[in-house]
Amino acid sequence: MRMRAAVLYxxxxxxxxxxxxxxxxxxxxxxxxxxxxxxxxxxAAGLCHSDLSSISGDRPRPIPLVPGHEAxxxxxxxxSGIEDLEVGDHVVMVFVASCGHCPVCHGGRxxxxxxxxxxxxxxxxxxxxxxxxxxxxxxxxxxxxxxxxEYAVVSRQSVVRVAKDIPLHDAAVFGCAVITGVGxxxxxxxxxxxxxxxxxxxxxxxxxxxxxxxxxxxxxIIAIDVSAEKxxxxxxxxxxxxxxxxxxxxxxxxxxLTLGGVxxxxxxxxxxxxxxxxxxxxxxxxxxxxxxxxxxxxTLAIPVAAMVSDERVVAGSYMGSCVPERDIPRFxxxxxxxxxxxxxxxxxxxxxxxxxxxxxxxARAETVRxxxxxx
Numbered sequence: 001m002r003m004r005a006a007v008l009y010x011x012x013x014x015x016x017x018x019x020x021x022x023x024x025x026x027x028x029x030x031x032x033x034x035x036x037x038x039x040x041x042x043x044a045a046g047l048c049h050s051d052l053s054s055i056s057g058d059r060p061r062p063i064p065l066v067p068g069h070e071a072x073x074x075x076x077x078x079x080s081g082i083e084d085l086e087v088g089d090h091v092v093m094v095f096v097a098s099c100g101h102c103p104v105c106h107g108g109r110x111x112x113x114x115x116x117x118x119x120x121x122x123x124x125x126x127x128x129x130x131x132x133x134x135x136x137x138x139x140x141x142x143x144x145x146x147x148x149x150e151y152a153v154v155s156r157q158s159v160v161r162v163a164k165d166i167p168l169h170d171a172a173v174f175g176c177a178v179i180t181g182v183g184x185x186x187x188x189x190x191x192x193x194x195x196x197x198x199x200x201x202x203x204x205x206x207x208x209x210x211x212x213x214x215x216x217x218x219x220x221i222i223a224i225d226v227s228a229e230k231x232x233x234x235x236x237x238x239x240x241x242x243x244x245x246x247x248x249x250x251x252x253x254x255x256x257l258t259l260g261g262v263x264x265x266x267x268x269x270x271x272x273x274x275x276x277x278x279x280x281x282x283x284x285x286x287x288x289x290x291x292x293x294x295x296x297x298x299t300l301a302i303p304v305a306a307m308v309s310d311e312r313v314v315a316g317s318y319m320g321s322c323v324p325e326r327d328i329p330r331f332x333x334x335x336x337x338x339x340x341x342x343x344x345x346x347x348x349x350x351x352x353x354x355x356x357x358x359x360x361x362x363a364r365a366e367t368v369r370x371x372x373x374x375x
Contacts, residue, residue, distance in 0.1 A: 001029070002029060017055070029133050033078065033079035034127055036157075037131075037153055038082065040076060043373070054142070066146035073168065075091060079156075090163070095144070096112075097144050099113050099126065101115070144158050173204060177208050181205040181212055182211060196220040198264070198266070200266070200278045207237060211237055222239065222240070224242075265286065271294065272294055272298050275300055286310075290317065302314065345368050348367065
């Protein structure tokens with residue numbers, strides 16, 4: 001079938017993207033689903049910092065590719081061998097498709113699936129196939145999804161079925177922002193009732209972590225960012241305090257508020273200075289959980305002796321350490337109850353024709369989550 005999609009042919013093109021247009025909107029051919037695959041009509045897709053990093057070149061990708069990894073849509077066609085979905089089902093996309101066979105999948109950590117990671121690096125679906133093409137060449141897939149398009153062919157393991165009464169414009173952000181941010185709090189860090197928490201970096205993932213900390217019953221929830229608007233939104237979503245990351249006394253202020261430091265710090269921006277700040281505000285025995293992804297060349301210097309004597313912990317969190325089939329339904333139930341008001345994360349909407357302008361706003365930190373919508 002033919003469809004419209006946004007294609008990234010070159011990484012590292014300089015902004016403003018409204019002028020340079022790194023995402024080229026054009027008609028592509030999309031082959032039908034193979035065994036174990038489904039065809040999904042994309043209804044809503046989030047513009048995420050990970051996509052921006054692909055555009056800027058901070059995260060190398062096999063190009064050309066159709067970006068986009070956070071979306072929700074409606075099943076249109078089933079490949080052979082699929083018996084637990086029906087045409088018309090609503091689904092949320094997840095950017096790691098668990099193979100179910102590798103050691104980490106067997107160990108209960110499908111978010112770290114080795115097979116999925118290998119397919120991503122090659123720009124293919126988990127089956128090894130590519131279903132996107134122009135008349136002249138094949139186009140790569142992004143994280144097995146490529147949702148900046150009217151339709152996508154994906155693995156059955158890349159979707160979670162959701163109830164049809166949930167607005168797909170809200171459901172879309174559960175596939176990345178929510179599972180990453182909330183999951184880092186409740187799965188990776190396992191924040192306990194009454195703990196003191198700080199979150200640095202208030203994009204969609206960071207604000208989801210604020211929501212997760214509130215759901216977990218944290219006592220003090222300290223939001224840290226450079227944007228006054230995002231700090232204000234964090235307060236509305238449950239943060240008890242809001243601090244400007246540029247204040248040279250920021251770390252001192254956190255320690256004053258918490259009698260020495262927080263039990264848990266979450267770094268969600270991927271900015272190296274923010275990682276250092278998040279580590280510095282830990283109390284003795286505290287844990288730093290990092291979900292922000294910096295450029296691959298970035299490193300973190302930690303005073304090891306102090307880390308040992310203070311028993312501080314530094315942990316990575318990928319996709320919120322989530323098991324999607326378990327966690328997305330339970331997070332959606334929190335949304336139903338009004339305890340995860342993720343609709344507050346949506347800043348505005350864009351179309352394929354205005355998607356480059358959307359990434360300009362994201363690059364300028366003017367948005368939390370713009371949503372790509374289709375007529």
